[in-house]
Amino acid sequence: MGEVKPNEEEESNAFLQLAECELKVDAIEKDVAQYRLDKMKSVYQERDGLVNKIPEFWKIVLSQHTDFANYIRASDFTYVDCIQDVKVEWDNVDEFKIIIKFDGIKDDFEAQTVTKQFKRQKIIDDTKSKEDSDSDDDDDELEKLISEPVDIKWPKKYEDICPESIQDKKSPEGKKKYRQGMKSLFGWFRWTGLKPGKEFPHGDSFAELIVDDLYPYCVKYYTEAHRDLEDENDDSDSESEGELDLSDDEGNENEPKRRKL
Amino acid sequence: MGEVKPNEEEESNAFLQLAECELKVDAIEKDVAQYRLDKMKSVYQERDGLVNKIPEFWKIVLSQHTDFANYIRASDFTYVDCIQDVKVEWDNVDEFKIIIKFDGIKDDFEAQTVTKQFKRQKIIDDTKSKEDSDSDDDDDELEKLISEPVDIKWPKKYEDICPESIQDKKSPEGKKKYRQGMKSLFGWFRWTGLKPGKEFPHGDSFAELIVDDLYPYCVKYYTEAHRDLEDENDDSDSESEGELDLSDDEGNENEPKRRKL
Amino acid sequence: MGINSYLKDALPENENFELLHILSVPKETHPIVTQNISTRRDSKNVTIKTQHFFSLFYHSKVIFGLEVYVYITLYNSTIDSHPKLDAERLIFISKADTSGYSDIRVNVKDITNSILSYLLSIDPNFYLKNVKPIQRKRDIYTKQLILGSTSTRKGLKILSNRRRKGFRLDNEKINKNLFSHFTCNQNIITKITLFTRPSEQYLFSKSSESGNKHILAGSTLLKWWISLIDKNILHNFKQDTKAAMQIPGESSLEIKRYFKSLLYPNWQVGDIFGGTDTSLAVYKIPLFPDDPKSRFIRQLVEEGRILSVKLSTFWTELQERQEFRLSETVSVIGIEGYLSKLPIYIPGTDDIIISGSKNKFNRIKSYITGEEYDTEEGATESYYNVKTYLKERIGTNLILISGSKKNSLSTRTEQSKPKVTILQVRKKTK
Numbered sequence: 001m002g003e004v005k006p007n008e009e010e011e012s013n014a015f016l017q018l019a020e021c022e023l024k025v026d027a028i029e030k031d032v033a034q035y036r037l038d039k040m041k042s043v044y045q046e047r048d049g050l051v052n053k054i055p056e057f058w059k060i061v062l063s064q065h066t067d068f069a070n071y072i073r074a075s076d077f078t079y080v081d082c083i084q085d086v087k088v089e090w091d092n093v094d095e096f097k098i099i100i101k102f103d104g105i106k107d108d109f110e111a112q113t114v115t116k117q118f119k120r121q122k123i124i125d126d127t128k129s130k131e132d133s134d135s136d137d138d139d140d141e142l143e144k145l146i147s148e149p150v151d152i153k154w155p156k157k158y159e160d161i162c163p164e165s166i167q168d169k170k171s172p173e174g175k176k177k178y179r180q181g182m183k184s185l186f187g188w189f190r191w192t193g194l195k196p197g198k199e200f201p202h203g204d205s206f207a208e209l210i211v212d213d214l215y216p217y218c219v220k221y222y223t224e225a226h227r228d229l230e231d232e233n234d235d236s237d238s239e240s241e242g243e244l245d246l247s248d249d250e251g252n253e254n255e256p257k258r259r260k261l
Numbered sequence: 262m263g264e265v266k267p268n269e270e271e272e273s274n275a276f277l278q279l280a281e282c283e284l285k286v287d288a289i290e291k292d293v294a295q296y297r298l299d300k301m302k303s304v305y306q307e308r309d310g311l312v313n314k315i316p317e318f319w320k321i322v323l324s325q326h327t328d329f330a331n332y333i334r335a336s337d338f339t340y341v342d343c344i345q346d347v348k349v350e351w352d353n354v355d356e357f358k359i360i361i362k363f364d365g366i367k368d369d370f371e372a373q374t375v376t377k378q379f380k381r382q383k384i385i386d387d388t389k390s391k392e393d394s395d396s397d398d399d400d401d402e403l404e405k406l407i408s409e410p411v412d413i414k415w416p417k418k419y420e421d422i423c424p425e426s427i428q429d430k431k432s433p434e435g436k437k438k439y440r441q442g443m444k445s446l447f448g449w450f451r452w453t454g455l456k457p458g459k460e461f462p463h464g465d466s467f468a469e470l471i472v473d474d475l476y477p478y479c480v481k482y483y484t485e486a487h488r489d490l491e492d493e494n495d496d497s498d499s500e501s502e503g504e505l506d507l508s509d510d511e512g513n514e515n516e517p518k519r520r521k522l
Numbered sequence: 523m524g525i526n527s528y529l530k531d532a533l534p535e536n537e538n539f540e541l542l543h544i545l546s547v548p549k550e551t552h553p554i555v556t557q558n559i560s561t562r563r564d565s566k567n568v569t570i571k572t573q574h575f576f577s578l579f580y581h582s583k584v585i586f587g588l589e590v591y592v593y594i595t596l597y598n599s600t601i602d603s604h605p606k607l608d609a610e611r612l613i614f615i616s617k618a619d620t621s622g623y624s625d626i627r628v629n630v631k632d633i634t635n636s637i638l639s640y641l642l643s644i645d646p647n648f649y650l651k652n653v654k655p656i657q658r659k660r661d662i663y664t665k666q667l668i669l670g671s672t673s674t675r676k677g678l679k680i681l682s683n684r685r686r687k688g689f690r691l692d693n694e695k696i697n698k699n700l701f702s703h704f705t706c707n708q709n710i711i712t713k714i715t716l717f718t719r720p721s722e723q724y725l726f727s728k729s730s731e732s733g734n735k736h737i738l739a740g741s742t743l744l745k746w747w748i749s750l751i752d753k754n755i756l757h758n759f760k761q762d763t764k765a766a767m768q769i770p771g772e773s774s775l776e777i778k779r780y781f782k783s784l785l786y787p788n789w790q791v792g793d794i795f796g797g798t799d800t801s802l803a804v805y806k807i808p809l810f811p812d813d814p815k816s817r818f819i820r821q822l823v824e825e826g827r828i829l830s831v832k833l834s835t836f837w838t839e840l841q842e843r844q845e846f847r848l849s850e851t852v853s854v855i856g857i858e859g860y861l862s863k864l865p866i867y868i869p870g871t872d873d874i875i876i877s878g879s880k881n882k883f884n885r886i887k888s889y890i891t892g893e894e895y896d897t898e899e900g901a902t903e904s905y906y907n908v909k910t911y912l913k914e915r916i917g918t919n920l921i922l923i924s925g926s927k928k929n930s931l932s933t934r935t936e937q938s939k940p941k942v943t944i945l946q947v948r949k950k951t952k
Contacts, residue, residue, distance in 0.1 A: 491878035
């Protein structure tokens with residue numbers, strides 16, 4: 001379509017160079033994340049020790065967190081309440097393990113500590129068909145979280161949905177039970193990130209929730225859990241004003257603060 | 262209320278030490294932010310140069326951003342369109358300047374470059390009355406963004422709301438005009454953060470929007486503004502809107518995986 | 523007939539008003555009422571959702587606002603082979619509110635009803651011409667486009683290429699591949715539904731603090747709305763229209779007392795979504811944006827009770843929910859029937875602003891709803907901002923409407939301040 005004019009050429013180059021800049025920015029963000037982890041390591045260790053002295057710390061944090069419950073089955077909370085300790089240990093910014101210590105429930109659930117290992121990996125997006133792969137392939141490299149399945153002893157109450165005890169995994173009923181098990185908290189320990197649709201749903205986001213939010217901000221959530229309880233007891237404030245928000249629809253609900261603040 | 266039992270004592274100490282940990286975490290976060298800024302500096306500089314080669318870059322970014330418009334008056338867009346360049350320069354993580362370069366509009370608005378300096382400062386919360394100040398005073402130290410007023414030549418069209426040209430600031434009409442002026446983009450350049458209610462509203466959040474969002478992610482916003490289908494600009498899809506996920510309950514196999522996150 | 527013709531008869535003679543009317547991009551969405559497994563599997567139904575937002579101005583101040591969703595459901599669409607699909611239209615009245623700053627006495631009920639009649643007159647096909655699909659195809663052509671899913675880096679490379687080689691959007695191809703197009707009969711079932719719940723404000727934040735607004739209590743609010751809908755049936759709907767009201771926690775006898783003063787003879791206790799006391803609520807209760815019923819349904823999913831709660835339990839528990847803890851009267855009103863006059867009107871650009879994106883729609887709307895109305899300045903600022911934005915950024919203007927209602931009529935002075943539907947969302951403080 002006609003010849004390229006000098007300033008169009010310059011602009012065109014500027015865009016390519018900006019794309020390069022984005023790569024540099026990404027690399028810096030990784031570096032910063034690593035720097036942060038190194039710095040935090042000793043504080044996290046100190047904190048892990050302190051948190052252990054507070055009874056039911058993790059039970060309270062996990063019940064408090066609004067998003068946590070979205071990932072698991074309501075019946076899982078019996079076993080969430082058994083969680084005595086949660087720890088995250090980073091080998092580096094892309095490799096880490098989540099260590100969960102469960103107390104037992106007599107005649108139902110065995111006390112145990114389970115360590116699940118995770119890794120972030122570049123994976124070529126294979127949903128794209130071969131023919132449209134062009135020189136831009138590098139853009140389609142996605143970073144993906146993967147993990148290894150790890151053994152955990154399931155509660156007796158879950159026997160009918162525990163994959164080890166389902167006899168006939170081919171029957172419709174068997175399939176259904178199997179899927180229900182995979183959706184439970186225990187199913188998550190088998191999650192690999194490699195068989196989408198057949199595993200614990202959103203196992204990656206669930207891991208990231210623990211690693212990027214629950215573990216780093218556990219003390220904040222613990223404190224909030226106590227503040228909320230006080231609020232509930234304090235009904236003297238009329239609900240008419242402050243706590244009600246007149247946000248009007250889906251759009252505004254999660255819209256950031258605007259002028260009305 | 263009775264004597265303190267040993268493990269209560271221990272718990273109580275744990276809470277205090279956790280509070281100490283939080284302080285350490287805050288200090289590390291500051292340090293990490295500084296590290297990040299040092300690393301980003303050269304990339305930002307490179308990017309500033311590239312962005313300058315792209316006509317109307319900032320005009321497009323600022324019109325695209327959904328939240329930016331919430332802070333200013335609709336009529337300010339005439340002058341937002343004059344913004345030729347935006348730069349942020351950090352002296353350190355708590356001190357920075359925003360430099361805005363305006364093109365002029367004949368017979369209305371003079372071309373100019375304005376530099377506004379900001380500082381984050383610990384400020385003792387003086388809304389607390391003296392009597393309840395106890396040894397915990399340090400807890401009430403809030404970090405606050407403040408700034409110095411900076412001269413900017415207002416457009417001729419804004420003469421009636423420009424504070425310099427309002428004769429009678431005491432009359433109801435004068436007061437109203439004054440407030441309107443303060444709510445405009447030009448009012449923001451006078452914002453100090455020290456006279457709440459009398460200045461540009463949410464001047465601190467507006468500055469933070471530029472420093473933490475618009476400037477760092479300007480290239481992303483520019484690209485988004487160029488989406489080929491306008492209706493792809495829909496960042497309001499929210500969880501409160503989606504289809505119900507009954508797959509847990511119904512055990513349905515061809516259920517799409519979509520837990521509301 | 524345009525909106526002007528409907529509204530002028532509801533507004534006082536010789537007075538000038540201005541109106542904002544924006545429409546969101548029609549888009550495909552999930553079914554309004556959740557389908558059970560087997561229906562879901564076989565269903566080829568398509569649901570299209572669009573939002574209307576109106577605000578009325580007088581003396582350069584906003585005085586009234588109304589938010590309405592229109593859903594068109596196309597049944598068993600095998601799209602290409604059936605040029606005329608059987609369909610249904612549902613109008614969900616989400617919110618109506620007054621700012622409290624009107625310098626003139628207006629009849630808000632008449633205004634609301636006129637807008638409703640206008641909406642009913644719109645040809646359902648208007649919403650079906652260009653529909654944004656749930657998911658857009660990715661193929662070789664769309665890979666050259668910058669879409670919502672395009673990464674920044676990919677976007678920059680595309681822009682670079684375009685500067686070098688030039689590029690023109692193939693509108694025909696885009697239209698064909700990236701939008702859905704449907705048609706349906708004009709004569710289809712039409713439903714109107716709303717949830718009435720007293721509140722100090724619905725659209726105009728802090729407006730109750732000015733002292734200019736008269737806040738209606740639950741049962742007064744309910745009467746206000748049901749009489750409005752009652753009038754609307756007589757005016758727009760055929761004789762056999764179903765009209766129903768449900769008041770959670772109230773006996774049938776009590777509910778029926780509200781019907782005595784109504785003109786349409788066939789009002790009944792219940793709702794228009796069918797089912798009996800023992801039906802599962804999840805498959806009968808519609809899901810609307812920011813609606814208490816829908817919120818309760820979603821909560822039941824979280825609680826793991828969704829497949830056990832029956833309709834009767836649903837209504838009882840709904841009333842006990844914390845959002846209604848002042849034990850105010852709330853109600854669900856619904857009608858369902860055919861219109862007495864075929865809806866054939868296609869709104870033009872002088873009648874409506876079709877916003878190209880949800881972001882733009884929200885931008886314009888937030889000039890109204892993002893303002894604070896504890897003082898009159900809020901009402902002026904929102905007017906000024908909307909007007910300027912439309913002129914400078916969209917190149918259009920507010921619709922001018924000159925009232926034509928004779929003074930004698932307006933001496934019926936019912937200065938109604940509607941306190942409408944939808945309830946507030948409790949925000950979590952983080």
